[in-house]
Amino acid sequence: MANPVEAADENASGDQSAQSGGETATPEENPAAEAAEGAEALKEAVADTTPTVGSLIEQLDAWGFTVMDTRFSVWTVLVVVLVILGIFLFARITTALAKSGLKRATKLDVSQRLLAEKVLTVALWAIAILIGIDILGIDLTALAVFSGAFGLAIGFGLQKTFGNLIAGIILLMDKSIKPGDVINIADQAGNETFGQIRKIGIRAVSITTRDEREYLIPNENLMINQVENWSYSSRKVRMQVPVGVSYGCDMKLSQKLMLDAAKACKRVLKSPAPTVWMAEYGDSSVNFIIHCWINDPEMGVGNVKSEVLNTLWDLFQENDIEIPFPQRDLNLRGNEEFQQLVAAISQRVSGKADGGDKGPAESN
DSSP, X not given: OOOHHHHHHHHHHHHHHHHHHHHHTSOOOOHHHHHHHHHHHHHHHHHHHOHHHHHXXXXXXXXXXXXXXXXXXXXXXXXXHHHHHHHHHHHHHHHHHHHHHHHHOTTSOHHHHHHHHHHHXXXXXXXXXXXXXXXXXXXXXXXHHHHHHHHHHHHHTSHHHHHHHHHHHHHHHHTSOOTTOEEXXXXXXXXXXXXXXXXXXXXXXXXXXXXXXXXXXXXXXXXXXXXXXXXXXOOOEEEEEEEXXXXXXXXXXHHHHHHHHHHHSXXXXXXXXXXXXXXXXXXXXXXXXXXXXXXXXXXOSHHHHHHHHHHHHHHHHHTTXXXXXXXXXXXXXXXXXXXXXXXXXXXXXXXXXXXXXXOHHHHO
């Protein structure tokens, strides 16, 4: 007959072995299974609150399939889609509200506001993603297996993307460029792009030229290539308009007319005032340079030069100022061969003239 104490000990040891066996038999959790568990918990919570909706959820949950010991149903997929959609809407709405709030902060300049908007956007999207993961019940430690592969993918596939992101943040921090600036940038092939900055994005800077062409230049290019910013510390830009007049003209009057033509242009600033410099004595003309200032380079510079030259043309015509063109004087040295050639040409020309004067009867 068995001792009651020994039987109790055997039952206790059996229970402990059963418990340890149950713990070792628990399958390893994965994100898909945790998402399904989160959907199951949500289903139970809704069913307890509203029985009618709970019955509908039960029907949706009955339609599904199993993949590697993890069951997926229509309800599970619907919950995941709704959570992702909610994350997207939450991030977009909160980002828009944050940007509108920053626009009201008048103490921030354009560069500081853009930098704050980018930081807030990244932070709000991160918060929204974490909230979605928490709703689905996914344990972040389950994603540790994929962290190495994800980091490797970022290092190789998204290297340029993250490089442009960091370059854009640096450009905004040092305030070297900002929306509204007029810049001229040259790439490694020597091709230049001149235009006004409309937007500084996460990946590229949008530049619009005078012919309404919009160029998207990667942020890294603005970091490694030379950039000519016409409105970095001042929006004033000096223009040079070359003009040449004949040697026989009144130089004082010519310079006065050049100043009058520059002052007549509406976009030319009164201060600093336009000036005229005599540049050089050229082969066919005395060359001058008209210096004039503008403070709106985004409106173009070629049209200002054209307006000054058109006005100056009319003033030169009214005051008989000649705009020269290249002229050459040929000096032919006399020698025996040249004289023979001239004589032969003269004799031939005179012979043709005599033959032309004869009538029909004389020619017969």
